[in-house]
Amino acid sequence: MGDKSTPLLAVLQLLRKYNLKGTEDILRKEANLGDVEYENLDLPEVELANILTAHHTESDPYSYEFAYDSLKKFVENSLDVYKYELSTLLYPVFVHMYLILILYDHNEHAIKILEKFGPEQDEYYQDDLKRLCAVKNKDQVKGNELAEIYSSNKFQVQLSRDASTQLKRYLHEQKSSPIIINIIKNHIQIDVCDGPGRSHAQVKSTLGGLLGEASRNENRTKVYYGLLKEPDLQILPAQIEDEEEAEETPDKPKKKKAKKDNIFMKKPKSDPNAPPNDRIPLPDLKENDKVEKGKALREAAKRVQLGPECLPSICFYTLLNSGHTAICADICDDSTLLAVGFNNSTIKVWTLTTVRLRGMKSADKLQDIDREAGDVLVRMMEEKDRETCRTLFGHSGPVYKVSFDPFKTMLLSCSEDSTIRLWSLQCWTCIVVYRGHVWPVWDTRWSPHGHYFASGGHDRIARLWATDHHQPLRIFAGHLSDIDCIQFHPNSNYIATGSSDRTVRLWDCLTGTQVRIMTGHRSTPFTLAFSACGRWLASGGGAGEIQIWDLSSGLPSAAIPPASNSPIHALAFSRDGTILASGSLDSTIKLWDFAIISDENINEENGNAAPTQKEDKFLLRSYATKNSPIKSLHFTRRNLLLAVGSYDGSV
């Protein structure tokens, strides 16, 4: 065997790819290839291209520069209607020219073309170019992450029908130089859609993905973004009443009752956009959880209505003496516990109220407890424990995310050691280690209904888990780069992921398919947040910008440009969905008027939603902290904003 037969194998693979059976058989016979090699036909795409291009009529390296220049002129000279759409072609053509030149060993020409045309590419591509320019010869292309992404996927470009006709005509004229035609044929997927050409702003709003825009066809599936009906309402009110009567002086029970009824009645009878309640199986609520839910509803009744006139109070928790060691933080839903994940693999849990962190009694003491007793859950806890802070040891790498389950009995954490751990907040020990991810796990989140959780990491795959299975229930593959953030939809039917390929995708938990792919981020999204109503998704990027997506269409509905270059690592919607809070590494918390953002979008829906740039109108307030980058934001049930940051004295 050896090198000699590799081109043959490549040809065979190509034949198989195009399903040319007869030719394939003959060639196989003639080349006298054994079955073993034949079965193992699995050359990497890059290699294949490499081998096949060697047999290409090698084109003149000097012509590339000329060809790109001519394409650029064509774009610039075309009518404004097509200009902006056509200009999206320039970047992919440019990148592939560079890669092809490298593959053909014209390294000097490649560098020359990069230096000449690189700086004029859009700014959000510059980071990619900087990463790509590390690739300086043929061998490096093979192992390079980015180069492989480019060569093994097609870059998506959306053109209106007229624009694509223009392009075809131009390409026809250029027949003598096949460079651009080849690139477009091999590496660019042109998505032709009907309708008029888009304006500059429209084109810009969806640009920025690693591989261009999302094609519209991918976002056609209906997304049930409505909220689930609360299934347990029938049982709850009675229970709450009992409880209330027990603990509160029955001064004005009548009023209370009326108010409560009101909350329960307020829920819409049936939201047309809501999925059926049994679309994915949700666990039955335990007695304890119901009590917890009841409390939540009662708290919610006391909620402050927020708006531009009535801004929330912010309570800021500063982590002192933490320096750079604190990484992530989470506050549980009822705002009583705070967990912080550290660089040194530990997790610390603080209580934010006067309730101490009690552990469970020892096994022999537990045996004495009457298991039928109503207050068994209270009795099993050790009364002597007075801790206000507990440390959880177990991980062997930095802890990148901690997350409380909705009923605050468990805590999830994910770490650089590629595991996800489930901790009990009763025993204060690790219960389960979920293995499955290969590389560091960047983010993990609970489903709002408990039981399920999702995770995503460096291995580009998002996984859906259930606490009682040690293997993932679903695997969501499709992202081209790290999954940096993940978030459950409030109705638990969908999972949103944000990735370093600068796309945000929405996955259906039931089918495991991708239902939305949203492009328009100019930098890696690091945090995601669903609005309270479930329709909007906010994502905060590494360059400080915030994007608001409309899940019904999958289009960006607003883009808030960055105030500074610091990445946004925390986003939170107020419980009534009127205010969006963002926390950034530049130690500021900003409040945005989400009512205006969503209103505007609904109004503009008819006029083919154009993203709004009136960020001044959206910004309500900005609060600076004392050198404390924001790690986490959380709205309590009464709409008090809690923020966590670690004081950085060195700045």
Next chain:
Amino acid sequence: MSDSELGYGSSFTVDSVKVIAESVGIGNLVDDAAKELADDVSYRLKIIVQDAMKFMQHSKRQKLSITDIDHALKVQNIEPQYGFIQPDSLPFRFASGGGRELHFIEEKDIDLSEILSAPPPKIPLDVSLRAHWLSVDGVQPTVPENPPPLSKEAQKLESVDPITKLSKPANKDAAGKPVCGKAARLKASESVHVKQLATHELSVEQQLYYKEITEACVGSDEGRRAEALQSLACDPGLHEMLPRMCTFISEGVKVNVVQNNLALLIYLMRMVKAMLDNQSLYLEKYLHELIPSVSTCIVARQLCMRPEVDNHWALRDFAARLMAQICKTFNTSTNNLQTRVTRLFSKALQCPSQTNNESGPSMVPSMKESEKTPLASLYGAVQGLAELGPEVVKVFILSRVRWLGERVEGALSGIGGADRLAAGNLKHQLLKVLAPVVRAHRQPPDLPDDYKREYGYLGPSLQQMVSKLRSSPTGGNAGGAVAVVTCTPPLLPSPSPAPGPSLAPAPAPAPSPSPASVTIQHTSQAHAKTIESVASRNVVITSSAPQSPAPSTPPPQKFVIVSSQQKNQTQPASSAGHIVMHSSQPTIVRSQNSVVVTSGPAGAAPPQKVVVVGVPPPAHQPHQPHQPHQPTAGVSQAPVSVVAKPVFARSGSAQQPPPELDDLSHLA
């Protein structure tokens, strides 16, 4: 070309690779091989750094650390480089020269035996949680946990270019500014956009605060005053009240100088001190009000009702120190502050023959009817110049020492009691200030005759002093507490010209106040510089201590903080230390009668010694002021340096009640 080179990355040069190769023992690396290696290494390094960036971002940092690189290596299945640990980000140093720019890591040789013998390092503090209100109903409260509403830079900009405040749109970043009711309503309705003027309107809360603070600062309750001063020195949101505060001070000084109300002048100076200490205030705009006030308190002819009894010297010392602090903080090449202040003081020292045709600055009380600058003003001017440093002393005081000596001599031999006392103080001060300077500028053979010839009347005493200084070890390692004693000037007025040691509050170590025998006792190992630094530390402590004892409370306690530091340069560090100590005061003080605490403040500042003395209550104030002939401390309540006395009083004269710090209300 160079632009794009910057944009699209650099790579190792062949030379670097060769140097590295040599360092590992490969002497003859071929160019081609080096080139090949350089390319490959650059590529690999770039990939690793790109991956490490990911880890940095997910650790929510903006600085790459060594662990990020380790993790990136791990992801690539490469063994991490063990042994490189840095708690923080990489401390790159920058150097340029010879047309090259270099970034490097400073690596020092570490002596292992030193580490082994050193005491184990302190355990780092555990992570702790602290909650505060970042915003209450949308308004950011100005508490110390929040950043100041207007940063110092912004205040500076505003003082340089007030237009910026007007031209800036009502920005939402200034969220911390408490919007007063009317403005808030206007903003809410947004009916008309009236162009905002740069108002200096204070909210109701601010007006209340202003009233409270000013009343407390000049009131009679020492406890409240301490709290008020603490607030002035620490609160971040005071800049809007600054104009009023400064006017209050300058008007107060004007009135009280006329009325000779020493106590109030002291209080006002302490306000100035507190405001200077406030890290978030930018005072430059208000110097035109503060400097005349402060300089008045230094050189005014008369600051108190009874110059022969009251201790106005301490006020002059204190104000002089303030002036030095102002000069140090605000002197720039454009305002020439220090030059102007120096000129002001030196004019006061001008001998009459030179100044006959020159009129002194307005605040220096012009010539007495006997065409002489009063001795008290001379004292102030000397003190003011001395605080500005030895070089100033050399140029402006040393050259006039002959004339000053004549004045002192004349006054001492005269009859006026007050004049005699003033002359004594002036002489002591001159000697103290001049001795170190003379020591530095003269070669050892100190002959009394030379001194006499050169410096006139003061020559012999100066000679004694200098030779004493020379014989004693350098002042740096002097025991701090001892230094405090020696720096206490003979402030006590002495009705009889030959007071025995029994008249001094601290008999043994204190220098005798006798004008005839002014010499620093042998305990004075301390360099004058140390003395000053120590003394100024005392001021910091005592003036900002939140719970200084009120006159009528049980045992008055005194806190003396002494450090063995040579120069008074680490003010911020030491003041940080103070805050820590304050918090622990109550427990220490109340439990024991006399405690000595040695504590090292966090950080690298040298250890400071806290001496806390509880004094038994019986002998107390009320009768003191009426016994001017008794040399008890009550008569001369030095607001500043007297603090040190009680420490030593415990040995000899425990029955003498220590002077109440700054409680001069009975003098008013």
